[in-house]
Every structure is written in structure tokens, then in C-alpha cells.
Amino acid sequence: MWCRDKFNDVCSKIKEQGEFHGYPIYSKEELYEKIADEIHIPKERIKKWTQQGSKGPRNPEDLKAIEELFGISFWNYSDYQSPYNSCSDFSKKSIQKCYQIIKKYLQSWDLENESRLVKMVGKIDKLRVSIPPDIYKKIQKFITEEIDPLTYDYENIFSAMYNEEYGFFDEDHVFHIKDEKEFNQMLGEYLKVVHNVETRLDEFAMKELSPVILET
Structure with missing residues (x-):
């Protein structure tokens, strides 16, 4: 499940810090633009991930890109019991x-x-x-x-x-x-x-x- 609150909280903290990956950030809009540039997807798609009821990224590539960019997991697998724990x-x-x-x-x-x-x-x-x-x-x-x-x-x-x-x-x-x-x-x-x-x-x-x- 997409952790919308966690994603929003991280974005808020970055805005408060005023910096993301060495770039000055003065608003969430600027942060969304920077994220969009980094992972090569539309800014509007990222903004949708912050909205109430959002299910987050619709494909694994976007999810992987956003998690690698932040170095944080935004997907909760606690209710998922994978039968492929040994998957290489x-x-x-x-x-x-x-x-x-x-x-x-x-x-x-x-x-x-x-x-x-x-x-x-x-x-x-x-x-x-x-x-x-x-x-x-x-x-x-x-x-x-x-x-x-x-x-x-x-x-x-x-x-x-x-x-x-x-x-x-x-x-x-x-x-x-x-x-x-x-x-x-x-x-x-x-x-x-x-x-x-x-x-x-x-x-x-x-x-x-x-x-x-x-x-x-």
C-alpha cells in the first residue's frame, strides 16, 4: 500500500529544510518539479501521489525510482506475505x-x-x-x-x-x-x-x- 502520509511528511520536511540534493527548495511546487526532472515523469503525476485516496505510482519503475531518489521506502508490505523470499x-x-x-x-x-x-x-x-x-x-x-x-x-x-x-x-x-x-x-x-x-x-x-x- 502507498504510504501517502509518509511521502507528504518527507516532502514537507524537505521544504522546511529548503534544500534537496544540493538544490534550493522554496516550495513544494519546486520540489515536485525537481523530483519530476530527476526521475523523468510529469510533475502532475507526482502531485497526484500526495492527494487523499491516492494509490501512488501505478507501475514498479516509478515506485523504484522515487524510493531510490529519496532512499526511503514509501510502500508498505507489512500485510503482504511473499512466497518468493528466496527470489534472486x-x-x-x-x-x-x-x-x-x-x-x-x-x-x-x-x-x-x-x-x-x-x-x-x-x-x-x-x-x-x-x-x-x-x-x-x-x-x-x-x-x-x-x-x-x-x-x-x-x-x-x-x-x-x-x-x-x-x-x-x-x-x-x-x-x-x-x-x-x-x-x-x-x-x-x-x-x-x-x-x-x-x-x-x-x-x-x-x-x-x-x-x-x-x-x-
Whole structure:
């Protein structure tokens, strides 16, 4: 669980001290800007972590970056009983690599390409030997439920793109876009679907992968 109060308290103390990593700090806004520069994420995302009800970073990379920057743990694992206490650093890196592979795959503009999906799954399969079986099964399950449909059920998943408002199908079932304006609208529909899957990936990573990757 994200320790929002702890994070806010540390930020308040830094503001009172007026210095962070050698840089003068006169307000929390300046601190958030400095943190954003250091770990290369938007300042607004950091500010959200301070708000009531925030669940903190949505992916393990952001959480690891913020904890390494401060040298403090902001995630409470006291209620989590890890079955992977003997998980090696090599295994943790392999788990994190799986997350990065899927994340990078979702940034593609070619999700309907089956050969790319097979190649991505192949990369993850090569890491299988170094990942605890239960964790690997969870990664496979996520791919089957969330990633595979983007390729094998592409037309239904991205059906909002093929609205007659944007264009039309010809007799060969090839979709023709009316003009650049409609293309940009279609692009927005595409990005909306991918963003939703990315959000679920980050939530999956925080729930299932982070406790293993970040355990000491």
C-alpha cells in the first residue's frame, strides 16, 4: 500500500529544510518539479501521489525510482506475505524485463501484426526459466486476456475506429479514411484503447510484480 502520509511528511520536511540534493527548495511546487526532472515523469503525476485516496505510482519503475531518489521506502508490505523470499536479483530483473517488454510492445502502431505478437511472447518465454512459476503463470494470463485480443480480435477491440463517420469499407473489406481530420479522430480512438490496456498493465504490475521485484 502507498504510504501517502509518509511521502507528504518527507516532502514537507524537505521544504522546511529548503534544500534537496544540493538544490534550493522554496516550495513544494519546486520540489515536485525537481523530483519530476530527476526521475523523468510529469510533475502532475507526482502531485497526484500526495492527494487523499491516492494509490501512488501505478507501475514498479516509478515506485523504484522515487524510493531510490529519496532512499526511503514509501510502500508498505507489512500485510503482504511473499512466497518468493528466496527470489534472486536475477529473477527480479527477469520479472521486471517482462513488464518492460509488454510495455514497449503496447507502444507499437502495429498491434494487429501477429508475427510481432509471437516475437514478443517469445522474448518473455526465454525468461521463463528464471521466473517463479506462479508469477510466470500470472504474466501469461495477463497476456492471454489483455494482449492477445488486440491482435486476434483487432477489429472488435478497435471497432470505434471503423465508424462510418471516419470512412467506409470497400467490397474487399478495406477501410478507406475520408480525410486527415478523420484520420486524427481514428488515431484518438486507437490511443484510447491502448491507454486502457496500459493502465491495466500498470495495475497488474503494482499488484502482482512489484511486491516481488522490490522485496529486500
